[in-house]
Each structure stands twice: as structure tokens, then as C-alpha cells.
Amino acid sequence: MKKAWLVAKHEFISNVRRRSFLIGALGVPLFLLILFGVIIFISLSGMTTLADIGDVGYVDNAGILTNADTIPSNYVAFATSEEAGAALQSGDIGAYFIIPEDYLRTGDIRLVSSSSPPEELQDQISDLLIANLDTGLDAALVNRIIEPVNMSLLALDSGRLVKGDAIVGLFLAPMLFVVFFMIASQLTSSYLMGSVVEEKTTRVVEMLVTSIAPLQLLAGKIIGLGALGFLQIAIWVGVGYILLSLGRFLPFLEGVTIPSDMLIVAIVYFVLGYLLFSGIMAGIGAVVNSEQESRQIAGIFTLPLAIPFFFIFSFLTDPGSPVVVFLSIFPLTSPVGMLFRMGFGFVPPEQLALSAFLLLVTALFSVWASARVFHWSLLMYGKRPTVRQIFRAIRTNPGMATSATGDSRG
């Protein structure tokens, strides 16, 4: 096993320096951090407060505020919009709003400001108008009519308590996770495929297998590149946490959280999903003759991972539907399907266990079968094996293969 670690170390070190990895693992998060930093800087530096606005004028053509007794002290009444406009021009007031005659019918209010007005001003005007509408109702009751639900969601099965805006985050988090994990898993397993193809096309592999058993060689590659995938995820998740901590400055990120139970399941599914696809990719790498060819074939096997995205609506609205259950259990779709399901709803523990078990068994089989195909492919020089030959190679001891032809007779 010591040699497998050597291979793992070699694969990790030689790939961690690759430009494509550095750009993917460091460049993209760095770019996102800079982008968010710039957005936050711009939004903070351009932000105005109520104090910046100063006095606020109003023109009440509907007579809503005529008998009002709760008008803030900095509010100044104007008879016409021209007067209010002149006061704004001269700097006596920072903003003014006009209540048109047909306000009760249309609800239209025009707010004029010398600079972008803060959201608090709009809320203040809104509250002022609600308080002075002659509804005959209690103010609290009016508020309930306006906002009847202030929901907090307690999912007893997962133990998660999510309040208000964070509900949006609950849906966003699985999406982000799935994308992160899918990219990391696919990137590293494609590195694995590239590595197998390179060693095969350069014939290095013939020399390597006189030093190390094919299964150990493959195990080393899977471990080394899996560690690389973990590094990538660690960087991205780390950056994700930083971005989320900045979320309080950005309304669209407010409430987005990464639940710890999802994190654990995501890691388990990343490991198993990576094992499964690395086995498949290594097998593909072993039977093709160029990296280009390997990418084309790999696409067929990675396509199922995208299927849960087509059923995203079912995951959101009906997490217990048969198709969703199937997609979260079937090994080729479960690395994505289960994460979606975890994020969007309750997953019965027995289904989670079945899904993980099936994925584990399929992943181990995939690695074992690819090791056999990998060993057997050593005998195939420049020849593309048939599907029948590949299945025969999986069933029989590779060294005993009798179907290799061509140069190996030499």
C-alpha cells in the first residue's frame, strides 16, 4: 500500500500545480471575493441615510395628512409641487413626496430626491400614510392585514429552524452545494481519466506495472486526486463562508446558510460520488486512445448527474414523489439528487441509508471493474475494444485475457 501512497502523492503534487486547477480552485473564489468586495464597497459608499436627507417636504393633494397628528417634525408641507421643487433646488429640503388626488384609488406616490433616497424613508412614508388612512380599524389590525404571515419554519425531521428570509437560503444552499460538489468531483475524476490516458498513450504504464500492481496504481490515483478535490471544496466552502458572512451587507445573500447536517451528507456523497465517477473515468481512460475521445465518452456517463436539475420543480414542490425518491437513490443520480432532496425536504433515514449503501456498492464495483479493465487494456495497443471484450475483461483475470491481439504477439 506504500506504493499507492507514493502514486497518490505524485498525482496530488503534479496536479495541484496545474494551471487549470489553480484557476478553478483559487482564481474563481478570488474573483468572487473581489467582485463581492467591490459590490459591497459601492453599495456602502453610495448609501444615504435619513439624517443625510434632512427635511422632507410633501404635497398632499388627497388630504390624507390634513388632520394628521403623527407627522414627523422634519416633514414640511407644501401647497404645490413647484414650491416643493424650489425648496429641493435651494437645499432647504432633501426630498419631497406628492400624494395625488386619486391616491386612495391608485396608491401612487411620487418621491423626488436630490440623491438616491434610503429605504427607511420609503418605509417611513408608507407607515405615515397607513397610520393616517381613515379606515376605522385599529392600527395593529391594519398591519396584520398588510402582512398577515411572519413565518418561521421548524422542520422536526431535520431539527432545522429557519426564520423569515432564511427560507430562501435553505433552497439556495443545496443548489450551491450541488454545483460546487459536482464541479469538484467532475474536475478531479476528469484529471484521473487524463492521467490514465496519458500513461497509456505514452506507454509509461507498461513500465509502471512492473513496479506496482494495477489496482494499487489506480487506488493511488484515486486517493491523490480525491484529496485534490477535497482541497478544492475546502477552498470553495471556506470562501463560501466568507461570502455568507458578508451576506448581511447584500440583501440577496441574507438568510443563506449551510446547515451542518447537509455538510456531512454532502461530504459523504462527494466521496462516494467521486469514487463512482473516478472508477468510470479510469475505465474509460483505459480503453480509449486519446484524451479527446475519452471526454466524448465520459459525457455519456456524467449526463445522469444533470437529470435532477430537470426535475428541480418536483424536488421543491413534491419531495416525496416517486421520481424524486428514485433520483435520490439511483447511484448515477443520487450524488446530486440526494443533496437536492436533503435541502428541499425530509428524507426518511432508511431511504438515505439505502441510497448511500447503493452508491457505496456501485462505487466499489466501479473501481474494481475499472482496475480489471485497466490491467487488461495494457494489452490493447492502439485498438479500441468492443463492449463485449470489456465485459469479458471484467469477468476474467486480466492477465489471462486471450482477446488482445496485434503488437502484443511480437
Place this chain on the structure above:
Amino acid sequence: MANVAVSVAHISKAYGTFKAVSDLSFEVYSGEIFAMLGPNGAGKSTTIRMIVDILKPDTGEITVLGGKLDDARKDRLGYLPEERGLYRNVPVIEMMTYLGELKGMAHNAAKTRSMQLLEQLELGDVAKKKVSELSKGMQQKVQFAVTVLHNPDLIIVDEPFSGLDPVNTLVIKDLITEFKNNGGAVVMSTHQMYQVEEMANRLLMINRGAQALYGTVQEVRGRYALPALLVEGEGEWSALTTVDRVEKLTDTEGSNKAGILLFVKPDMTTDDVLAEIVGRGGFHMARFEKAIPSLNDIFIRVAEGDDMPALEALEATA
């Protein structure tokens, strides 16, 4: 008796209905260069791949360095495959160190030994370059260095001189000979017969998967020796009473065929012919030797399936 480094006993291997190797047996000893010869498709590579455990024989037994080729024995084996290959985008020293570690060497030892070998092969200045930046000849030398990097007890080198210029051929030849002189066993597959004649102690010629010739180079050549003498010079050769007939060879396929063949009478010896030449006088000889065909001639005849006895073979080609 020297240690047996490789023992192959009655191995056979078939690909479907095609018999690649058929009942092949031979041994390779420590401290010798053992040449494997044969035309393309004869079964050499299949045999080598069975020795290094990439392929399993259908029948028969192979032992390497005293047993089955397990991980420990693999560390004592160096293999230079026919189809060369190195990691193209990795610095030479890094790649060699990695491959040395895979053969059980400690990291620092592998690095130091790699550097020594590169210096010996006059490649010290390319240690930090990527393999893709090296010339083909340099890559060949690096590949050979990888084969002997871990001081193995046995090396199996498939066409070690292909693609090398005469200077680099000499360098590799010296390294192989040095390896043998230090007690290592060498299995060398090659098409370059003159290298075999110069370097090999024993040889195995395979044809159509089966053993065609096996023994020391001298034995094999002797087996194909003609009842004739090859001479060059001036004189009335046909007047010799110890000689049955005289044939003139034209120098079309190498110096061994140039000159005059004197077929010695069945009851006469080489000494008798020499004594008559000296006794008669009037002969000026630049060459006088037994007419032994070159390995190249023997190879071609075996490859063409020519099983004719030596005399008829010569008559047919002379």
C-alpha cells in the same frame, strides 16, 4: 553454476486460435547477457510480457529471481519496454525520483542516484527540464537510466539501441556490459545481430512462437558452420588436393561473405589445408578462417523457415 535469474519452463500462450508462444523453455543466469531474437510477431514481446507478469501464460511456469514475480522481486527488476514512454510534462529529475521510489528506493537515495546516472549519461544539465524538451536520443538515455536506477538484479531491455546514434549506442552498450560485469542478469531483445555477437553470452531465437535456436553465441554459430574455409588472397586455390571445390563469394552482404570458400574434402582437416598451402608456396593470404555464418545470416534463414542443412544452404546462397 551461476544463479538462475529467470527460468521459463514449457510456457504457451494463445490469442484465440493464434498460438503466440508454444512450449518455450529457457533459463537466464546472473552475470550474463541473454539475447532474445526473432522476426516481428515471433512471440518475443509476449514472452517478455509473461516474464514481467503483464500476461499470464496459458500453461507452463515462470520464476523470476528465484520465485513468482511478487512486489519484492519487482523491486529487483528493471524493464525497458519496446515502446518507450515517459511523463512528458514533468521535470526529468522529479520523474526519475518518483519512478525510483516506486521501486522501493528512499526519496533522497532515488534523487541522488538519478543525478549520478544523468551525469554519467552526460545529461546532468537537463535534470530540471521537462521530458518533452529533450531530444529523442536524450529521452532514450533517460529511459535506460530509469531501468537501472534502483540497482536491480535483472534488467529486461527490449530493443535498447533503437533510435540511438552510434555514440549513444556505445554509451548504453557500456552501461549494459557494466551491469552484467557487476553480476546482473540481462535479457535483451534486439534485431541488431552484430550487437548480439558482440555483447551476448547466450541467445534464444524464437520463430513462430517456438524455440528455433538456443545456446551460447558460439554454439549457435558453430551449429551453422560450413565444412569450408573462408580465405582472401592470391593463389591457385583449385589446385589444392585437400579441397573439394572452390566458390567465390561476392561482397554484397557484409565482409563475412567476401572472399573465397574452400570446401574441405570430408577426410581432411583445416590443418591439412593450411599445411598444403604453406607447403606448396605461392599463396598470399589476407584471411584464413572457418566459414561460420554471421548471426544475421542465421537469423534470416531461421526467419524464412529455412531448415536446410548448412551445406545446402550455403550452396543455395553462394
